[in-house]
Amino acid sequence: MEKINKIWVGPLPADSAYIKPFRIYYVQDGKEKTWDILKVHDSVCTIIFNKSRKKLIFVKQFRPAVYHAEVTSDGGDVTNINLDKYPPKLGITIEMCAGIVDKNKSWREIAREEILEECGYDIKADQLEKVLSYRSGVGTQASRQIMYYCEVTDNQKKFLGGGTGNEIIDIVEYSVNEACEMLNQKGTINSPSSCLLGVLWFLMNKASNN
Numbered sequence: 001m002e003k004i005n006k007i008w009v010g011p012l013p014a015d016s017a018y019i020k021p022f023r024i025y026y027v028q029d030g031k032e033k034t035w036d037i038l039k040v041h042d043s044v045c046t047i048i049f050n051k052s053r054k055k056l057i058f059v060k061q062f063r064p065a066v067y068h069a070e071v072t073s074d075g076g077d078v079t080n081i082n083l084d085k086y087p088p089k090l091g092i093t094i095e096m097c098a099g100i101v102d103k104n105k106s107w108r109e110i111a112r113e114e115i116l117e118e119c120g121y122d123i124k125a126d127q128l129e130k131v132l133s134y135r136s137g138v139g140t141q142a143s144r145q146i147m148y149y150c151e152v153t154d155n156q157k158k159f160l161g162g163g164t165g166n167e168i169i170d171i172v173e174y175s176v177n178e179a180c181e182m183l184n185q186k187g188t189i190n191s192p193s194s195c196l197l198g199v200l201w202f203l204m205n206k207a208s209n210n
C-alpha cells in the first residue's frame with residue numbers, strides 16, 4: 001500500500017467524474033452573496049461487527065486528500081513533494097467500509113456490494129440496519145451519507161476483500177477496547193468524523209450486547 005514513489009499535483013480537469021466545482025449566488029437580507037461549492041457523490045458506509053471474533057471491521061487505505069492536507073498544513077511544497085520528509089504513510093486512514101452512490105442501485109445494495117468487495121463478507125441487504133442519514137462538509141459539498149450497521153460471521157467471509165479495480169485496501173479488525181482507544185487519541189486522527197461517529201454509535205447501542 002505504501003509503495004508510492006511519486007506524488008504530484010495538477011489542475012482539476014473540467015470533466016472530473018468525482019468533483020464538480022461551482023459558484024452559487026444568492027440574496028440574503030438584501031445583500032448579494034456568493035458561495036463556492038463542490039458537487040460530489042453521495043455515499044454509504046457500514047459499521048461492521050464480526051460476531052464470531054467480536055471484532056469491528058475497518059478498512060485501511062492511502063487517501064491522496066489526507067496526504068495533501070498533511071503536507072500543506074506543515075507548510076510543505078506540493079509542487080515538488082519530498083517523499084523522505086513527507087512519507088506516503090501520512091496519507092493512510094482507518095475508515096468504515098464505504099462507497100459512493102454512483103450507480104443506479106439502491107443505497108442498501110451499494111453498501112452490500114462494498115462490504116463484499118472491500119471486506120469479503122457476503123451479506124444479505126436486509127441484514128443492514130439503518131443507523132443515520134446526514135450531510136458531510138456542509139461548507140463545501142453537503143453530500144448525503146447513509147450509515148448502516150451490520151453483524152457478520154466468519155462463515156460469511158467469502159473473499160479476502162481489498163477492493164476492486166485499482167483500489168488497494170487492507171482490512172483492520174479492532175476489539176471493542178481497541179475501538180475505544182481509537183476515540184481517545186490526542187493527536188489528529190486520520191479517520192473521517194463519520195467513522196468516529198459510527199464507533200461511538202456502536203459503543204452506545206451495541207457493545208454491551210456483544
Ligand SMILES: O=c1ccn([C@@H]2O[C@H](COP(=O)(O)OP(=O)(O)O[C@H]3O[C@H](CO)[C@@H](O)[C@H](O)[C@H]3O)[C@@H](O)[C@H]2O)c(=O)[nH]1
Pocket residue numbers: 018041042043044045095096097098099100101136145165166167192194
Ligand atoms: O478522484 C477520484 C476519486 C475516486 N476515485 C475512485 O472512485 C472510487 C470511490 O471509492 P468508493 O469506495 O466508492 O468510495 P470512497 O472513496 O471509499 O469514499 C467513501 O467513504 C468515505 C468515508 O470513509 C466518505 O468520506 C466518502 O464520502 C465516501 O464516498 C474508488 O474506486 C476510487 O479509486 C478515483 O479514482 N479518483
